[in-house]
Amino acid sequence: MERDVVIRVRDLRVGYGEDIVLDQIAFDVYEGEIFVILGGSGCGKSTLLKSMLGLIPPFAGRVTIDGDPVLADEEKLKGIFRKIGVLYQGAALFGSMTVAENVALPIQAYTALPPESVNIIVQMKLGLVNLNGYENHLPSELSGGMKKRAGLARAMALNPKILFFDEPSAGLDPVTSAEIDALILHLNKNLGTTMVIVTHELQSIFAVAQRVIMLDKGTRGIIAEGDPEYLRDHSQNQAVKRFFNRQAEGLNRES
Amino acid sequence: MTGPEPDTGKPYQVSQGEDGEITLSVYGNMDAAGSASLLKDLKAEIKALSPSALTMDLKGVAYLDDFGTLVLVELRRMMSRSGGRFQIINPDPKIKNMLALLNFDAVAESVSVIKKRSPNLFIRIGDATLDLFSDLKYALFFLGSVCLSLVHVFLHPGSLRRDETISTMQRTGVDALPIVGLISFLLGLIMAFMSSVQLEQFGANIYVASLVSLAMTRELGPIMTAIIVAGRSGSAFAAEIGTMKISEEVDALFTMGFDPVRFLVVPKLVAAAIMVPVLTLFSDLFAILGGLIVGVSMLDLTPGAYIAQTLKTLTLFDIFWGVFKSGVFGILITWVGCLRGFQVRGGAASVGRATTSAVVSSIFLIIVIDSVFSVILRYWG
Numbered sequence: 001m002e003r004d005v006v007i008r009v010r011d012l013r014v015g016y017g018e019d020i021v022l023d024q025i026a027f028d029v030y031e032g033e034i035f036v037i038l039g040g041s042g043c044g045k046s047t048l049l050k051s052m053l054g055l056i057p058p059f060a061g062r063v064t065i066d067g068d069p070v071l072a073d074e075e076k077l078k079g080i081f082r083k084i085g086v087l088y089q090g091a092a093l094f095g096s097m098t099v100a101e102n103v104a105l106p107i108q109a110y111t112a113l114p115p116e117s118v119n120i121i122v123q124m125k126l127g128l129v130n131l132n133g134y135e136n137h138l139p140s141e142l143s144g145g146m147k148k149r150a151g152l153a154r155a156m157a158l159n160p161k162i163l164f165f166d167e168p169s170a171g172l173d174p175v176t177s178a179e180i181d182a183l184i185l186h187l188n189k190n191l192g193t194t195m196v197i198v199t200h201e202l203q204s205i206f207a208v209a210q211r212v213i214m215l216d217k218g219t220r221g222i223i224a225e226g227d228p229e230y231l232r233d234h235s236q237n238q239a240v241k242r243f244f245n246r247q248a249e250g251l252n253r254e255s
Numbered sequence: 256m257t258g259p260e261p262d263t264g265k266p267y268q269v270s271q272g273e274d275g276e277i278t279l280s281v282y283g284n285m286d287a288a289g290s291a292s293l294l295k296d297l298k299a300e301i302k303a304l305s306p307s308a309l310t311m312d313l314k315g316v317a318y319l320d321d322f323g324t325l326v327l328v329e330l331r332r333m334m335s336r337s338g339g340r341f342q343i344i345n346p347d348p349k350i351k352n353m354l355a356l357l358n359f360d361a362v363a364e365s366v367s368v369i370k371k372r373s374p375n376l377f378i379r380i381g382d383a384t385l386d387l388f389s390d391l392k393y394a395l396f397f398l399g400s401v402c403l404s405l406v407h408v409f410l411h412p413g414s415l416r417r418d419e420t421i422s423t424m425q426r427t428g429v430d431a432l433p434i435v436g437l438i439s440f441l442l443g444l445i446m447a448f449m450s451s452v453q454l455e456q457f458g459a460n461i462y463v464a465s466l467v468s469l470a471m472t473r474e475l476g477p478i479m480t481a482i483i484v485a486g487r488s489g490s491a492f493a494a495e496i497g498t499m500k501i502s503e504e505v506d507a508l509f510t511m512g513f514d515p516v517r518f519l520v521v522p523k524l525v526a527a528a529i530m531v532p533v534l535t536l537f538s539d540l541f542a543i544l545g546g547l548i549v550g551v552s553m554l555d556l557t558p559g560a561y562i563a564q565t566l567k568t569l570t571l572f573d574i575f576w577g578v579f580k581s582g583v584f585g586i587l588i589t590w591v592g593c594l595r596g597f598q599v600r601g602g603a604a605s606v607g608r609a610t611t612s613a614v615v616s617s618i619f620l621i622i623v624i625d626s627v628f629s630v631i632l633r634y635w636g
Contacts, residue, residue, distance in 0.1 A: 139601075
């Protein structure tokens with residue numbers, strides 16, 4: 001079955017100032033799949049994510065989301081933002097609003113629902129992420145994991161077509177982290193949401209990923225692409241092997 | 256698997272059964288895009304028919320998310336208010352799954368929409384009073400720890416972060432010089448101009464020089480400089496420390512064994528205590544220059560006469576007094592700015608409040624302290 005491409009990245013070159021972090025990046029994300037971008041620290045995972053979202057203008061190349069080029073024109077960009085939701089690494093909740101207000105913000109802005117219906121939706125969203133009872137808390141009163149879950153509730157407030165996750169399990173306990181993985185799988189299965197996840201948590205990768213690309217600092221590009229279990233067992237690339245088997249670089253563990 | 260398409264152009268069909276029972280068959284997607292209008296239409300239908308029982312036929316629904324669930328929840332609540340029955344028939348397994356996951360029954364039964372309740376007047380007054388007291392307590396505590404840190408740095412001059420102090424001196428003092436100079440120059444110009452209108456009537460033009468120099472060195476120079484520094488640097492201190500507080504940098508300092516007050520406040524305090532008086536001297540100078548220009552160009556005074564009159568008026572005490580006051584203002588601005596920074600709790604909005612409050616309270620305290628100084632001088636001098 002030929003699946004539709006929702007995100008297409010071609011010849012992308014991104015970096016900061018004089019430094020090129022990634023070069024000649026090209027890949028496709030298909031509709032309804034869970035796509036994971038992985039790699040060691042500092043290899044440009046988050047940079048790639050941000051340039052896909054239009055937050056960092058690329059030096060060269062282009063990104064299209066659902067056929068529309070990102071950063072081409074204002075109007076199209078608004079249309080794109082309506083289709084995506086992003087869970088930022090630090091959740092990026094607005095500190096001056098309560099959890100419920102944070103989640104309600106996009107719903108009020110983009111639908112014509114009356115306030116009490118918005119309230120019910122917010123309850124359901126918070127129920128999905130197990131945050132019932134924290135409606136009137138300020139983000140500063142929540143723990144790290146709760147903030148992340150509230151951020152997820154906000155990211156999926158409008159049931160976007162594509163959800164982006166920047167390190168969803170960073171700083172979470174294993175249980176919460178597994179819950180977020182389960183939620184990702186559930187949303188993907190029941191709503192058909194396409195997921196683009198940046199992470200380096202091996203357990204998470206094996207739990208959710210259908211297809212991965214691995215970035216490398218040295219080559220500034222993609223060094224592996226495919227099914228994570230296959231890569232773990234069959235990749236010939238030393239860096240890929242080390243990553244999936246948690247081996248330190250240049251250290252002989254036997255000695 | 257979709258049923259017959261309705262011909263009304265609406266994504267649903269109403270069929271009435273016996274005893275006022277109705278069946279609503281919905282078609283297509285029940286998602287975020289259409290839920291608002293669907294909900295409105297269906298509510299209107301039910302209001303018009305006021306059925307005794309409602310059956311939702313979801314056979315034709317291809318996709319349902321939580322916005323679709325919301326429509327069902329609202330209709331069920333509407334029916335239970337009017338005492339009618341409600342049921343869902345023919346849901347797709349996927350939809351059934353979705354409803355189960357969203358806790359449809361629980362949500363529909365106990366719609367506990369928790370509103371933020373604002374507390375009553377007495378609680379609010381009590382809270383405000385307690386806040387005020389704890390603020391005052393903290394301000395005093397902070398004053399104490401600033402004094403202790405200063406004593407420590409005085410006893411161990413090596414512990415002062417010299418580079419940080421010098422760069423703060425540059426940001427607080429040198430960078431402020433253009434704006435302080437310009438404002439003082441214009442202030443001198445305005446004062447000379449306004450006073451000359453009166454003094455000219457008595458042929459006392461030469462006293463313009465006395466008025467400008469005395470008013471600037473004694474009062475306006477220190478106050479204007481302090482207000483500018485409060486706006487530029489007091490706010491910056493509050494924002495810097497507030498942001499460090501939020502991002503746990505202050506905690507990091509503490510657990511690394513640094514005293515946050517000594518580390519962050521003392522360099523700023525030293526820098527401001529040195530630079531505000533220096534800026535004040537420049538302010539005096541520029542204002543006298545402004546007065547001189549008005550005097551020479553409009554009042555037929557020679558530069559020599561103007562300067563001689565200025566020197567005759569000013570005593571060393573006037574200048575010293577202004578410089579002393581501005582030193583106190585500098586310390587005050589830093590203390591208030593850093594205090595507000597350390598009081599930040601929560602998020603970005605709190606930093607904004609701290610910054611505003613740092614500027615407002617410093618300006619207020621500058622004026623208050625200046626009046627106290629005037630009274631002291633009146634009875635002492």
